[in-house]
Amino acid sequence: MIEVKDIHKSYKMGQNSLKVLKGINLNINEGELVAIMGSSGSGKSTLLNILGMLDEAETGEYILDGVLIKNLNETKAAHYRNKFLGFVFQSFNLINYKTAAENVALPLYYQKTNRKERQEKALAYLQKVGLGEWAGHLPSEMSGGQKQRVAIARALAAAPKVLLADEPTGALDTKTSYEVMDLIQQINDEGKTILIVTHEEDIANMCKRIVRLKDGVIIEDVKVEQVRAAQYVQ
């Protein structure tokens, strides 16, 4: 599903350039649930941004679902993002003046889905994350966990190939974190490929594979026994 070969990335800081990624090689198959771990500055977010086409690598190859992602203009990148990827952010990034259902329907709008279908799908995905009754509520009326679940529903709405989650539990307490992880595991069980950037060990252990980054290189890449989040959730 995802093929990354020898990716380099550096940021210019005035005169100096700071190397963030120094040759990353990574293969992720369909249906995997991968945690990307590392301390801050290890380059994990940069890697996720490159995978999410929010940022571009300097050298190296990135193949997503058989498509070589290279030299994209903004319009092309927007199309690919819309078609292939769903994003979940630490700070939810819901549009605050839109209701839960409207937020979920937004990627479908950019897919030019017709209105009726959009509304039906949005409601269906909200029900899937257990927030069917909250469809008409604004983000400001919801708790953090609920907001993150709306964000997950939104990420799923466009039926992407890969779900990218940047610290999805970073702003949540432990209990809510496990609820969100439970949801993510369920989605993964249905076969969706999911990448999670995190620095929390317990969250990482709920994935099927852990990739550890340090100073821009992968230092460890292991399959783990998945801890089911459901056991912590009543």
Place this chain on the structure above:
Amino acid sequence: MFNRDRWQEIFQTISKNKLRTFLSGFTVALGIFIFVILFGLGNGLKNTFESFFLNDATNLIWVYRGRTSMPYKGFKSNRQIEFKNDDIADIKYNFGMYMDYISPGINRNQKIKYKNEYNNYSIQAIAPGYQFAEKVYLMEGRFINEDDTQNQEKYTVIGRLVRDDLFGKKSPLGEYVDVGGSMFKVIGVFQDDGGDNEERRIYIPYTTRQLMDKNTDKLDQFVIGFKPEIGYTGAMMFEEKLRQFLKDKHQIHPDDRRGIFIRNVADNLQQNQQFASVLQIIVTFVGLGTLMAGIIGISNIMVFVVKERTKELGIRKALGATPRSVIAMILQESIFITTIAGYIGLFAGILILNSLGVTLEDYFIKNPYIDMQTGIFATVILIIFGAIAGYIPARRAARIKPIVALRDE
């Protein structure tokens, strides 16, 4: 453009961000409103100006008397100059070749009474030539003629408003009115474009007035209609010669500026035309200035709007919005708001101007108006600049990488 989904998206953003919508709409509406009002008032000023100086004949020289300010030939200063009938004869004799007509004037305010109706009006005792000087139009009957002045007839020509006041709908011709105790026969009714005040007066022969004033031969003032073909320079020369003649005749020091006053309409006219064109330039500048202020206002708001929405735009981009759709959304929204607000401002301004009507006539603003073309042109200009002002930050926002926009808190 006619995509229902996009309009829905725009209506939603507009209605969910009322303050933002209100601010940008208000700026545009206010800009246009002020433009319309100022432009309209400027036009009103111009109208007043034109009606002041263009409803009377322009080939006129008015002669007024005053008190001397210098002793001369044994006379003390501060002597009241008196005009008499022989002044008319002398002016006719000496300057006949320059003149079309001359009329003396003696003005009084007196009570005029018809049956039970009465009021105070200005009574102007004149000669027939006065009709041309004031550009008086007769609605009924005739004006004072030479025979009337010769025979000191108690005839009067009354203004339209005097007729309305005293006679109502009835024709006043042949009726008698009481003017300060004497009965005068109404022989005509006139109208005058110079405004209500000029229609609230009556004319009588000057000789009759003199008879009423204990058969005096004194006069207050003259108006002389010079021949238009002598031109501006001729008129100026005539004025100068007339001044010298009158000063000499009435023993006024040649350098005394007070004993006699002469107002030459030809001279005024030229100054006034210059003044009117200066006025036009000022009005245009004020208009342009207001428009500029409006453009700057809407530009500021658009920059602010885009800045405020950076994060939202980042989210949209992460969800698959193309740069084009981002720009289109911002532009369509801004054009929509500025168009609606612009026309609201335009019509509010026009409404106010129309309702002002005659209320500002005391402040020399008459019939303020703005022609539709100018108003719509200004509105369109503001919309276009509003769009440009929105496009520049929108393009920048659309280019920002979503990751940068999302980091923006």
